[in-house]
Amino acid sequence: MKSIYQLSFGMMICVMMGSCGKSFLKRTPQSSLEESALTNKRGVNNLLIGVYGALDGQDFKDGDMTNLSGGSGYAVSPDNWIYGSVCGGDAHKGSDPGDAPAVLQIATFVGNPSNGFFNDKWRVNYEGIRRSNFVLHVLANVTDMTEQEKTELAAEAKFLRAHFYFDLKKMFDNVPWISEEDVSYSKLDVDQFKIPNDKDIWPLIEADFKFAAEHLNDVQDVVGRANSWAAKAYLAKAYLYQKKYSDAMPIFEDVIANGVTSKGLKYELRPKFHDNFDAFTENNSEALFSIQYSANDGSGGTGNANQGEMLNYPYNGPFSCCGFYQPSQDLVNSYRTDAGGLPYLDDFNNHPVKNDMNVPDSVAFTPDAGNLDPRLDWTVGRRGIPFLDWGNHPGVAWVRNQQSAGPYAAIKNVYMQATQDKYYDGNGWAPGNAINYVLIRFADVLLMAAECQAQVGSLDIAEQHVNAVRERAANPVGWVKKYIDPDNPMDGVTDEPAANYKISPYPNGTFSAKGKDYAIKAIRFERKLELAMEGHRFFDLVRWGIAQTELNRYFTYEQTITTDIAGAVFAPKNVRFPIPQRQIDLSVKGGQPTLKQNSGY
Incomplete structure (x- = not known):
């Protein structure tokens, strides 16, 4: 499910994920592909695989594993072990107190907007959104696909975009919504990405999941791709987070009674609890939607393995890292x-x-x-x-x-x-x-x-x-x-x-x-x-x-x-976690930042 690709729209990465000089806008990277080369069925499907590839937030570059924003993989692990479990009291940071002190700051709720982990998490999610938006943009101009095929592919892209936004909403609450319609791909103007974070994006997340639920297939031809039942469950979860219990309940019950995995298996609990955490028994009847990992698959390096939890093994013994x-x-x-x-x-x-x-x-x-x-x-x-x-x-x-x-x-x-x-x-x-x-x-x-x-x-x-x-x-x-x-x-x-x-x-x-x-x-x-x-x-x-x-x-x-x-x-x-200060600094327009910090930070 991995694809490493570069596009001539690198400026979008700079604005939403980091910084770069104006001179970058005047050059096309040597390894980039022009948009016209992607405006076909094969090209847009490869772009969609690239969106799935962003789910784990990882990148393998120059012989080393990093996250998509250039930092450490564990900062952006999609299982949110830091932000969801350590911050929730399930676990301690572990290791020595001085090892990865930024994590301990987050765990004890003294992490400030300049903590680089928050910026990494923000950037990696928006990279997934950027890829989703570009799929939708290119798809509109594809001519060798039927309308049904285009609708189904758009549903996958919107499902994935909603996932990334859901993660951002849980983390930061007040985040800007950027869609393919907000971006002019012919006019590369930095200011077009400086969108305020002053609107509730729940309705937009709901809309993406609804579209996916209505247009995705029940069974997919590739393991790991989202199906309609996964979208329904995610939509119901979005309702649940807003306390819309009456809206969420019938959807959950439909998934329980009638849902099937993307492989066509009826949803049911496995007899063994540990089957959910063993690579040998994964993609089973309990898995609605999973981030796919593989190891020793001939791809080279560690690009397809789960690196987000690289630190989280017992210290010493048969394991190499890290307590x-x-x-x-x-x-x-x-x-x-x-x-x-x-x-x-x-x-x-x-x-x-x-x-x-x-x-x-x-x-x-x-x-x-x-x-x-x-x-x-x-x-x-x-x-x-x-x-x-x-x-x-x-x-x-x-x-x-x-x-x-x-x-x-x-x-x-x-x-x-x-x-x-x-x-x-x-x-x-x-x-x-x-x-x-x-x-x-x-x-x-x-x-x-x-x-x-x-x-x-x-x-x-x-x-x-x-x-x-x-x-x-x-x-x-x-x-x-x-x-x-x-x-x-x-x-x-x-x-x-x-x-x-x-x-x-x-x-x-x-x-x-x-x-x-x-x-x-x-x-x-x-x-x-x-x-x-x-x-x-x-x-x-x-x-x-x-x-x-x-x-x-x-x-x-x-x-x-x-x-x-x-x-x-x-x-x-x-x-809520603080809006990364780096992103606020990058959002300045007309002398004022368009992004506002969360209350209390």
Whole structure:
């Protein structure tokens, strides 16, 4: 799904993504293609592939991997591990405090508009938008395609454009909308791109997703291309973010009842939770839309591998880098279950899961023996528990700085030892892998539908959706199991669970008996458990209006365990990230910037 291409409209990159001198406007890059060479079916389809290629924000140039704005890949990872999960309390930055300090600034909400990570994120999303707009511009002049073919291709371009704008809206809220109609490709005037960020772009995002939902095919001939059901789910998600529950609900229910993947598979939960995070089982019946990665595919370098999470492997051991993205104790405690197999919704930190803080790896350690949700050990690497097929997590030996960021390691992004020859790419300075990132998966849809149903008062249906997710987690076939021989993990596993797993669905009628507030609390907590470390948490907390309460509670608790977030406070302004100062400076027109900073920054 990758395509690296250069066009003679380089000025657009300069204005929306960075800076360049006026002399650049007078030259055509030697390797560029004139627009006329692209105005045909083959050309515009290749341009569309280039839009898909922007989804991961990565570029392979001059033998090195960067992001599309020239910075580090991890700054713009499409899974939003920094902005969605670290900022949401799922995880610590990890590593040493002085390693990538810009991330720690963001995590503790002291990041200012000059933090380069914000500018990278802005530029990479607008690069995706630029590519989408250029597809739509070129498509209008293509003559060797039928109108239906052109409409379907336009639907894909608009779906992708809406995705990039959705990401920007979640991050910065107030962003300018630039469409193919706002750009004159014959008159390269810098000022035409200096569009204010003073309008709500939700209606425009909705319009793009609606067009895509109406005109995309259900089944696609290429794995990874968006279909109509993905567009419907994304449209419903856009409604959900605006609290338009009555609009979102029937769309989600339609996807649940009738939706199929782009390969034609009926949407359903896989028996094994980990199938969503294994390259061998990806593009399955849970994947509505995924960013496609591959490794060792003959393309050269690491251009097609997932480099956004290159830092997020256990330190030392069999991995080359780097000890970032360490799950929080607050998250781990959330997986504690009571005698009935249900979560402690309100006081989970009063039932902490045992950890190995300050326990040297030379000293014996026995993992927690209490009741636990089995999803914990597919989400968090903890001492004494199988870490995929790499062996039992040894504790501090795989942790770079335990005092700073705690004793845990991320798992969902890690490749299997058994298939590393195929799915691990070691050509870069840090690991790459072929594990897709699923932007929307079926369990997410079920929980979003449950949220809508609860908000409109249909508590029984909401409970059914939540229980479907919990029942999958309760299936022992998908639990982490003990090794036959812990010293030789590749020999396989036994039938014995690795911990005392106990999880149950909510008893029939619980939501109705306990009321709407309880149901909504349970649904929100289920999202925390099911979607942990997938980049959703911060944005969920913000749209629910509870970010300040929850994150300050998190900081108060977590800083009793680690030192990295000492003194952190979440203020009301932090519900949105600052508009990058670089972009404000570039937007000056008539002596005044057209972009306005978000309130409080």
